[in-house]
Amino acid sequence: MAISVTASAVPCLTSDRMARIDAAAASSSSSCSKLSSSTSLRFPSHLRHVRIGTRDSRSRILPPVEAKKQTFSSFEDLLATSEKPVLVDFYATWCGPCQFMAPILNEVSITLNDKIQVVKIDTEKYPSIADKYNIQALPTFIIFKDGEPFDRFEGALTADQLVERIETTLKVRK
Amino acid sequence: MTLQLQAPSFAASLSSFVSPLNRSTRRPVIRAKAEPSDKSVEIMRKFSEQYARKSGTYFCVDKGVTSVVIKGLADHKDSLGAPLCPCRHYDDKPAEAGQGFWNCPCVPMRERKECHCMLFLTPDNDFAGPEQAISLEEIRESTANM
Numbered sequence: 116m117a118i119s120v121t122a123s124a125v126p127c128l129t130s131d132r133m134a135r136i137d138a139a140a141a142s143s144s145s146s147c148s149k150l151s152s153s154t155s156l157r158f159p160s161h162l163r164h165v166r167i168g169t170r171d172s173r174s175r176i177l178p179p180v181e182a183k184k185q186t187f188s189s190f191e192d193l194l195a196t197s198e199k200p201v202l203v204d205f206y207a208t209w210c211g212p213c214q215f216m217a218p219i220l221n222e223v224s225i226t227l228n229d230k231i232q233v234v235k236i237d238t239e240k241y242p243s244i245a246d247k248y249n250i251q252a253l254p255t256f257i258i259f260k261d262g263e264p265f266d267r268f269e270g271a272l273t274a275d276q277l278v279e280r281i282e283t284t285l286k287v288r289k
Numbered sequence: 290m291t292l293q294l295q296a297p298s299f300a301a302s303l304s305s306f307v308s309p310l311n312r313s314t315r316r317p318v319i320r321a322k323a324e325p326s327d328k329s330v331e332i333m334r335k336f337s338e339q340y341a342r343k344s345g346t347y348f349c350v351d352k353g354v355t356s357v358v359i360k361g362l363a364d365h366k367d368s369l370g371a372p373l374c375p376c377r378h379y380d381d382k383p384a385e386a387g388q389g390f391w392n393c394p395c396v397p398m399r400e401r402k403e404c405h406c407m408l409f410l411t412p413d414n415d416f417a418g419p420e421q422a423i424s425l426e427e428i429r430e431s432t433a434n435m
Contacts, residue, residue: 205378207376209357209362209375210357210358211408215351242378255378
């Protein structure tokens with residue numbers, strides 16, 4: 116198993132949470148998935164709008180959340196220690212739709228901050244993890260609950276669609 | 290930046306550490322290098338434009354996606370000799386490149402115009418833009434911070 120081979124092979128699996136309000140925090144984005152939030156890939160604005168649950172007219176002020184870079188001794192460790200369900204994005208450097216999803220994942224992890232933890236795994240750096248979960252097409256998203264795969268889907272989607280999918284999955288089968 | 294430097298040495302140390310133990314099962318690890326060669330990018334750019342015209346498909350409304358995929362194809366062309374689809378995870382890349390199913394244009398694209406890389410999009414696709422062309426400048430700009 117690639118992870119346990121060398122000491123330097125500590126996987127840096129990051130949970131990306133960007134501060135939306137504080138633009139200065141953008142520079143603190145995780146370096147492990149270094150392509151995550153700093154790409155110039157942009158959705159047309161009408162496809163990017165994320166509806167947060169309430170429809171009231173008061174604007175919702177989100178607390179600034181800083182991107183956290185955490186190191187785990189293994190992916191299993193990450194899954195075991197997480198109190199929330201984990202959304203894992205299996206991606207590759209030169210996969211277009213994967214890069215496209217990067218800013219969307221940031222948005223969604225802020226929106227659903229209390230409900231789910233977002234983690235990205237570079238399948239070229241950690242092929243054994245990708246093999247273990249039979250990853251084929253990229254991006255593949257797996258929602259882990261209690262350390263086990265709970266839901267799984269492939270391909271890029273809009274922020275709205277992703278939030279909907281996560282909420283539906285976690286609600287229905289809870 | 291640190292991570293970029295780490296990656297090649299990680300690959301080197303991994304293969305040299307492991308090979309004495311189970312040489313028979315260890316395949317050479319092929320990873321995306323930092324940047325594909327200009328020549329390959331140009332070849333794949335021209336190919337993409339031609340094939341989009343030929344198949345009646347269009348590039349993504351976000352050209353960044355198109356750019357990343359073109360570079361991914363170029364990167365595989367450099368490392369494997371064939372433009373293996375960059376939007377898949379493989380057990381054994383050289384074997385796949387030799388086999389050909391996933392070499393761009395892949396069989397699903399040729400048979401059913403299905404491109405999950407979002408490189409070639411049929412006009413009815415939500416993400417399809419109006420263009421079948423992309424310049425080298427556009428590719429460079431959209432992938433400048435990668």
